[in-house]
Amino acid sequence: MSNKDNIELIGDSHFSNNTETPLRKDAFDKSDEDKIKSIQHHFSEIMKELGLDLTDDSLSGTPYRVAKMYVKELFYGLNPKNRPKTSIFENKYQYEKMLVEQNITIDSACEHHFLPITGNAHVGYIPKNKVIGLSKINRLVDYYAHRPQVQERLCLQILKDLQNTLGTEDVIVVIQAKHLCVSSRGIKDKSSFTTTIEYGGKFIESDVRNEFLEIVNKPFDIT
Numbered sequence: 551m552s553n554k555d556n557i558e559l560i561g562d563s564h565f566s567n568n569t570e571t572p573l574r575k576d577a578f579d580k581s582d583e584d585k586i587k588s589i590q591h592h593f594s595e596i597m598k599e600l601g602l603d604l605t606d607d608s609l610s611g612t613p614y615r616v617a618k619m620y621v622k623e624l625f626y627g628l629n630p631k632n633r634p635k636t637s638i639f640e641n642k643y644q645y646e647k648m649l650v651e652q653n654i655t656i657d658s659a660c661e662h663h664f665l666p667i668t669g670n671a672h673v674g675y676i677p678k679n680k681v682i683g684l685s686k687i688n689r690l691v692d693y694y695a696h697r698p699q700v701q702e703r704l705c706l707q708i709l710k711d712l713q714n715t716l717g718t719e720d721v722i723v724v725i726q727a728k729h730l731c732v733s734s735r736g737i738k739d740k741s742s743f744t745t746t747i748e749y750g751g752k753f754i755e756s757d758v759r760n761e762f763l764e765i766v767n768k769p770f771d772i773t
């Protein structure tokens with residue numbers, strides 16, 4: 551198989567066997583500002599190769615906008631410095647049942663095509679000695695999503711971080727997401743979406759897992 555065929559194959563099967571995001575050792579030697587400057591230069595070269603006229607008013611700022619968006623927005627989660635501080639509290643009220651945070655927005659990007667992955671995450675855990683501020687779960691999901699990702703790894707990274715932070719294996723993460731690289735290119739399937747599910751501890755028991763799945767599958771109705 552030619553190298554180019556293999557590149558397409560890896561992209562279309564969205565295959566990756568690394569739990570850790572593959573990063574270079576010197577990933578954060580440069581400042582964000584220097585990265586933006588360098589990406590701006592390279593992206594303007596890409597645009598020029600495509601034949602675009604960068605003296606046009608509408609296009610002239612695009613390389614800078616894209617560079618800033620990559621470093622500060624879409625991929626801010628690559629830098630461990632940006633991991634949200636997770637305030638952990640003692641489980642004073644001895645809440646020992648399942649806590650579910652659901653419909654957390656997923657805004658990510660596929661690492662094979664750099665196209666958006668959008669959807670929702672549902673996270674559940676059974677507290678031991680520690681509990682976490684609710685919005686911190688959302689922030690952690692947001693942080694890991696803002697990297698070039700594969701959905702399976704995103705699911706695992708959220709699970710592992712929460713297990714470490716909360717000091718318990720009893721965590722479950724479900725992600726349902728649409729991949730623009732599936733809907734807008736390649737097979738061009740507009741309706742399919744992908745579900746990933748990762749769990750440990752008590753969630754290995756099917757009745758505990760089913761209790762969680764029943765909660766997240768119920769339509770939200772507060773009235």
Ligand SMILES: [Zn+2]
Nearest residue numbers: 660662663731
């Ligand atoms: Zn892709």
